[in-house]
Amino acid sequence: MHVFIDAFRFIARNGQIPGQPHLTTLSYYSLETAKIAAYAMAISIAIALPIGLWLGHIHRGSFVAINAGNVWRALPSLAVLAIGVAFLGLGVANVLLALVVLAVPPILTNAYVGIDQVDPTVVDAARGQGLTGWQVLREVELPLAVPLVMAGVRTAALFVISTTTIAALTGYAGSLGEIINDEATYHLSGVLGAAICIAALALAVEVLLAGVQRALTPAPLRSRRGGVIETLPVGWIAAAAAPGRLTHKGQEET
Amino acid sequence: MNHVLLASAAPIIPKSLLGNPDSYACERANRLFCWGWLSRNWGSVLWPALRQHVVITLIAVGLGFAIASSLAVLAHRYRRVEQPVVVVTTIFYTIPALALFEILVAVPGFGLSLTTAETALVSYTLLIIFRNTLTGLREVPADVREAAAGMGMSRWQVLARVELPLALPAIIAGVRIATVSTIALATIAALIVNEGLGVPILTAISESTFKTELIAAGVLAVALAVAADALLVGLQRLMTPWARAT
Numbered sequence: 001m002h003v004f005i006d007a008f009r010f011i012a013r014n015g016q017i018p019g020q021p022h023l024t025t026l027s028y029y030s031l032e033t034a035k036i037a038a039y040a041m042a043i044s045i046a047i048a049l050p051i052g053l054w055l056g057h058i059h060r061g062s063f064v065a066i067n068a069g070n071v072w073r074a075l076p077s078l079a080v081l082a083i084g085v086a087f088l089g090l091g092v093a094n095v096l097l098a099l100v101v102l103a104v105p106p107i108l109t110n111a112y113v114g115i116d117q118v119d120p121t122v123v124d125a126a127r128g129q130g131l132t133g134w135q136v137l138r139e140v141e142l143p144l145a146v147p148l149v150m151a152g153v154r155t156a157a158l159f160v161i162s163t164t165t166i167a168a169l170t171g172y173a174g175s176l177g178e179i180i181n182d183e184a185t186y187h188l189s190g191v192l193g194a195a196i197c198i199a200a201l202a203l204a205v206e207v208l209l210a211g212v213q214r215a216l217t218p219a220p221l222r223s224r225r226g227g228v229i230e231t232l233p234v235g236w237i238a239a240a241a242a243p244g245r246l247t248h249k250g251q252e253e254t
Numbered sequence: 255m256n257h258v259l260l261a262s263a264a265p266i267i268p269k270s271l272l273g274n275p276d277s278y279a280c281e282r283a284n285r286l287f288c289w290g291w292l293s294r295n296w297g298s299v300l301w302p303a304l305r306q307h308v309v310i311t312l313i314a315v316g317l318g319f320a321i322a323s324s325l326a327v328l329a330h331r332y333r334r335v336e337q338p339v340v341v342v343t344t345i346f347y348t349i350p351a352l353a354l355f356e357i358l359v360a361v362p363g364f365g366l367s368l369t370t371a372e373t374a375l376v377s378y379t380l381l382i383i384f385r386n387t388l389t390g391l392r393e394v395p396a397d398v399r400e401a402a403a404g405m406g407m408s409r410w411q412v413l414a415r416v417e418l419p420l421a422l423p424a425i426i427a428g429v430r431i432a433t434v435s436t437i438a439l440a441t442i443a444a445l446i447v448n449e450g451l452g453v454p455i456l457t458a459i460s461e462s463t464f465k466t467e468l469i470a471a472g473v474l475a476v477a478l479a480v481a482a483d484a485l486l487v488g489l490q491r492l493m494t495p496w497a498r499a500t
């Protein structure tokens with residue numbers, strides 16, 4: 001098992017790369033990975049969330065919204081990236097575009113399903129009290145849909161982080177995948193060290209977003225047992241694949 | 255690799271042997287899609303890769319289903335099992351594919367083998383199938399369960415004859431998701447074993463990005479996923495005849 005000991009030795013003390021005097025190799029690439037993933041997520045959320053929420057609010061476009069999620073799962077990210085590079089050439093903007101293409105569907109589908117599934121009697125009651133459409137969305141539907149909406153965001157975030165490393169296979173040099181994919185330069189210890197780093201990064205983002213979800217969920221809807229485990233991103237998958245059959249936990253409690 | 259050899263060999267071969275002198279013009283220009291390349295390389299490159307891809311997926315989903323559904327049945331009966339299984343499978347599910355492949359390769363006894371690739375692919379199916387199976391089993395109405403027990407069925411008979419059949423739609427929904435995402439993920443397994451549709455994709459990338467091969471292999475992977483999904487929907491209809499009545 002001493003390859004793993006070497007890997008941790010690499011994590012503990014890895015050299016600097018030329019031109020980046022303040023950062024070690026691993027921290028530089030980790031930051032680059034986090035940066036492009038954050039950009040991709042920001043763009044995807046800005047595009048997909050308003051559309052998904054609005055479609056869910058007016059209960060239209062279920063075909064598009066649901067099937068976006070279904071087709072998305074079948075897309076091999078390696079092929080999407082490679083085809084993107086083949087047509088647009090290699091560059092940060094093009095990799096970003098591929099990441100956005102891969103991150104939009106889960107966010108859109110979940111936002112749609114989350115809002116669409118809100119109990120219609122609750123919405124009627126809110127309307128009866130004189131709330132406008134916008135107020136219904138913001139104050140009633142959105143809080144009730146937080147678990148599913150956030151599940152989509154978390155699924156997309158995991159997928160984006162995972163895909164930044166795969167982008168290295170198509171020649172993109174701005175992520176930890178650059179180390180993972182270059183055993184000749186970094187040796188097995190470096191490859192393993194970077195793999196452990198990206199795994200840790202993904203787990204950290206997952207825990208962080210679970211915390212965000214908990215903070216956004218209205219207190220009475222939070223699960224009593226609490227903890228990160230109770231709010232898995234997989235919930236949305238069940239909801240999207242078998243609508244109506246597997247209702248979300250948060251809905252049963254209301 | 256084929257197209258590059260052919261493209262570079264083309265000028266030396268007498269034109270009479272090639273038939274049409276423009277046979278490889280499309281490949282040389284690396285146009286959007288060369289149908290000629292497709293027909294020449296279907297039998298030697300794409301069809302074998304597609305077959306291997308199907309086998310890799312079947313093994314991964316089969317093993318994943320066997321492990322995850324047994325764990326779910328266990329967790330249905332003994333509640334304590336659920337938490338540890340969910341924690342472990344969530345960690346596997348969260349680790350990026352490329353990293354998990356590389357970490358497994360370094361584990362003694364794994365290395366660059368089909369075992370490594372399958373282990374990684376199986377670990378990604380576990381959470382989805384476990385979660386769906388357990389949810390399906392738990393959502394069986396309590397009165398149905400009590401009626402079965404009242405008829406004198408033992409706990410395992412209730413499970414086999416009542417709970418599992420009623421949970422089938424949820425279980426198959428999980429298997430569908432696991433299958434489709436495994437087909438997409440298995441393209442990355444080509445880094446470890448020289449099999450599956452990832453092989454032509456990686457070849458096309460390494461050879462200055464040959465578009466036809468990329469598109470052909472990518473489209474085949476998506477088509478395979480769609481076909482597998484449709485097949486499983488059909489299977490569900492066959493296995494749940496009572497659902498069709500309503």
